Amino acid sequence: MKIYLVGGAVRDELMGVSDSDKDWVVVGATPEDLIFEGYTPVGKDFPVFLHPQTGEEYALARTERKTAPGYHGFVFHADSHITLEEDLARRDLTINAIAKDLDGNLIDPFHGKEDIKNKIFRHVSPAFKEDPVRVLRLSRFAARYPAFTIAAETQTLLQQMCEDGEVDALVGERVWQELSKGLMTTDPFRMLEVLIDCGALTRLFPQIQTSDLDKSQLTRVKQALTQAAKLRTPLSVRFAILNFLWPITHLKAPKDCTELAQLLIKSFESISNASTLCAKELLLLLQSCDALRRPERFVELLTASECLETHNSLSAKDSNHLLGTKAAIVSTVHSPKEFLLQMQQSALSIDHKVVADRAIRDGLAAAQIGEAINQARQSALEVAILEYQNSKLAI
DSSP states (O other), X not given: OEEEEETHHHHHHHTTOOOSOOEEEEESOOHHHHHHTTOEEOOSSSOEEEOTTTOOEEEEOEEEEEOSSSSSOEEEEEXXXXXXXXXXXXXXXXXXXXXXXXXXXXXXXXXXXXXXXXTEEOBSSGGGGXXXXXXXXXXXXXXXXXXXXXXXXXXXXXXXXXXXXXXXXXXXXXXXXXXXXHHTSSOHHHHHHHHHHHXXXXXXXXXXXXXXXXXXXXXXXXXXXXXXXXXXXXXXXXXXXXXHHSOOTTSOOOHHHHHHHHHHHHHHHHHHTXXXXXXXXXXXXXXXXXXXXXXXXXXXXXXXXXXXXXXXXXXXHHHHHHTTSHHHHHHTTOOHHHHHHHHHHHHHTSOHHHHHHHHHHTTOOHHHHHHHHHHHHHHHHHHHHHHHHHHHHTX
């Protein structure tokens, strides 16, 4: 029995990255051998075992055979006669098909180390095209390692997989799993760029029309997502930005992502024009965004809006409407995020319990207490607006 470290852990070690989980391949052993050694079996489709001390995954060397369309149509074969090279041959990219033995020696039959040096994504074998998930994985790797280019022959395979309809078999959960990882890289647009170039984007997201792929719109998507990555925003913010520009809500994204995405669509215009709103309108905006009950999410909403606003200006109509007013002057020197966060703090400074107790002592009916709280918050906002305008005009 021989044990090898394989895949991402070896790749990232060669690239000077150390945050990958460790995966191990066991050659020359049976399931019974590993169970005897204390390993715990966990694999359903093929033999995978957890190490008794480290809990890391150890898989028996295996081969795979395509039996049906899609990414579930595979039959795996694992036994003690499968060689390490046969196991590595079923992997997607040469950079992921490198192994290291327990003495530190590299086994690199497909020259992945050279491709790492030359920064090239290259498929291991023609079997690459049998698994449509690899289109997503490669696009995600491209976002994680934006300095890498895709080998011409691999690009041809990607395009062929799209033309043959292989990517149509991908379900929303699987697409989301890869998309979410790609969005959290330092260059999330690179993932979308790869999907566009091979023809996968509009097949995976049929809501995206050809008109959405014109140069100006692509520039806006890229700049907004790049800004989100630069600010190290959470996944919910990045998904909300992407969904705002290209609606893709058919994916089964987590609730926090879908809620923020819907809220951004509903409130973006009001947030952008926040400096033109009176105190009553600002309070309604804060309440509609649930900014007083969920202040942390409101910050995420404003951050998403800010990333979009970086390359979005007021329309000529709005500019004419503001011309000559204090709001026009203020709008040139403040960000909606800065302004609204200050307004949020002013509204939150009102202790609703104190106001409610006072209203009860004054004999107000229950139906009037809520209005009294709103009036107190509105008054606080009126003062805050004047203070904010004066501070900016003094600059």
